[in-house]
Amino acid sequence: MRIRLYSLVHWEDPMDAAVASPTSPSTKEGALLYRAGSTYLGKEVWKSCYLVL
Numbered sequence: 001m002r003i004r005l006y007s008l009v010h011w012e013d014p015m016d017a018a019v020a021s022p023t024s025p026s027t028k029e030g031a032l033l034y035r036a037g038s039t040y041l042g043k044e045v046w047k048s049c050y051l052v053l
Helices: none
Strands: 029-038 044-052
Touching: none
Parallel strands: none
Antiparallel strands: 029 044
């Protein structure tokens, strides 16, 4: 196993607001952006990634 990124991501899913049923899947799939740092001018740098949570 190789870890290529260790970062905290926050994913807001509007479907999470609904009450989850016991049969609902416990995985999420999709593309998102994570904060990869900032430039020397202080602008945040965001990169896209694909995760299966």
